Amino acid sequence: xxxxxxxxxxxxxxxxxSLGGLGGAILLVPLLVxxxxxxxxxxxxxxxxxxxxSIAAGPRQLxxxxxxxRLGVTVELLASSGAVVGAIVxxxxxxxxxxxxxxxxxxxxxxxxxxxxxxxxxxDPACVDxxxxxxxxxxAGAYRLGDDQIVPYRPRRLASGLAFMSVAGFVAGSxxxxxxxxxxxxxxxxxxxxxxxxAATTTFTVGVTASAALVIYAIQGRVDVETASLxxxxxxxxxxxxAGVQSRLAPAVTRRLxxxxxxxxxxxxxxxx
Amino acid sequence: xxxxxxxxxxxxxxxxxxxxQAPVLTWLTRVVIVVGVLGAVLPGAVGTGVATxxxxxxxxxxxxxxxxxxxxxxxxxxxxxVTVGLGLLSVIALGAVLSALGVGS
Numbered sequence: 348x349x350x351x352x353x354x355x356x357x358x359x360x361x362x363x364x365s366l367g368g369l370g371g372a373i374l375l376v377p378l379l380v381x382x383x384x385x386x387x388x389x390x391x392x393x394x395x396x397x398x399x400x401s402i403a404a405g406p407r408q409l410x411x412x413x414x415x416x417r418l419g420v421t422v423e424l425l426a427s428s429g430a431v432v433g434a435i436v437x438x439x440x441x442x443x444x445x446x447x448x449x450x451x452x453x454x455x456x457x458x459x460x461x462x463x464x465x466x467x468x469x470x471d472p473a474c475v476d477x478x479x480x481x482x483x484x485x486x487a488g489a490y491r492l493g494d495d496q497i498v499p500y501r502p503r504r505l506a507s508g509l510a511f512m513s514v515a516g517f518v519a520g521s522x523x524x525x526x527x528x529x530x531x532x533x534x535x536x537x538x539x540x541x542x543x544x545x546a547a548t549t550t551f552t553v554g555v556t557a558s559a560a561l562v563i564y565a566i567q568g569r570v571d572v573e574t575a576s577l578x579x580x581x582x583x584x585x586x587x588x589x590a591g592v593q594s595r596l597a598p599a600v601t602r603r604l605x606x607x608x609x610x611x612x613x614x615x616x617x618x619x620x
Numbered sequence: 621x622x623x624x625x626x627x628x629x630x631x632x633x634x635x636x637x638x639x640x641q642a643p644v645l646t647w648l649t650r651v652v653i654v655v656g657v658l659g660a661v662l663p664g665a666v667g668t669g670v671a672t673x674x675x676x677x678x679x680x681x682x683x684x685x686x687x688x689x690x691x692x693x694x695x696x697x698x699x700x701x702v703t704v705g706l707g708l709l710s711v712i713a714l715g716a717v718l719s720a721l722g723v724g725s
Contacts (some may be wrong), residue, residue: 395678406645424711435723436724481633481634500626555708558712562712562719566719574660576675583649
């Protein structure tokens with residue numbers, strides 16, 4: 348495959364992925380496989396896209412103070428362990444297994460995207476601007492909701508959450524798809540972290556997971572740097588374009604469309620396998 | 621799903637506000653977009669070197685971000701999360717060492 352094809356796919360995946368809030372790699376890797384690339388070649392390219400998207404989203408989320416770094420690094424300890432194991436064992440897995448794994452991941456992401464829920468934690472009128480942010484020595488914190496409301500939160504069921512994070516890391520490390528579609532629902536539904544904090548923290552952590560796996564792929568000589576560098580640029584530009592379009596579309600509609608697209612991709616992958 | 625109200629968490633609010641991270645990441649994004657395209661279009665060893673730089677920067681940035689956080693947490697005397705952060709970096713380093721030793725290839 349030449350450089351232009353993956354670059355166009357990366358741009359399109361970044362635009363569509365950012366509309367639905369799932370990230371582009373979950374679309375890019377299956378699309379690359381459907382168009383003829385092997386899963387072992389596509390996985391590092393997906394991880395490059397994940398890391399690039401994490402960097403691009405960082406400034407806005409840092410300014411909003413919606414990232415909980417202490418929570419992120421804590422869950423990342425297990426996620427990166429899973430990613431390291433996934434990247435190492437991916438060399439032993441058959442292409443058919445990886446294709447089925449990708450199809451399952453795409454189908455699960457479709458369900459996770461379609462089933463996302465609304466507000467869980469309530470604003471506290473007693474909170475002031477100085478309360479916004481994470482707490483020293485804890486994974487609790489508070490975030491800003493709208494212009495004048497502040498919502499305190501305290502993550503729960505840490506052990507169960509960490510178990511899901513290790514699975515998300517393994518999927519990212521072996522298949523190259525961001526584990527964000529597992530991490531964000533695990534944080535919101537299981538650990539009861541507010542959606543905005545969970546999404547921002549996940550965006551930070553998927554970059555670390557991707558780096559952990561990419562280090563291994565790079566040492567193994569499995570990263571095609573020319574294709575990867577163009578995917579970096581394409582996905583960053585696509586992410587910016589997608590973020591601009593996102594504000595004009597209804598989130599529920601785009602999530603349903605993205606879920607439908609992921610189900611089609613999953614079906615194509617199963618047919619190809 | 622029943623919304624509930626969590627008490628205001630105890631403890632000091634972290635002083636990490638992203639005042640350094642945010643502008644650094646903004647500039648990195650801009651530079652990497654340009655370097656990434658150059659790496660793909662420039663021919664020969666120069667192109668490969670530029671492409672490697674773009675991919676290397678994207679790969680290293682999240683890990684440098686964790687390293688920065690560990691440094692800032694140490695300034696806040698948050699030993700618990702300094703330990704967690706160092707543990708995370710150790711896991712990634714262990715993966716790299718295992719891979720360099722040929723495990724999984």
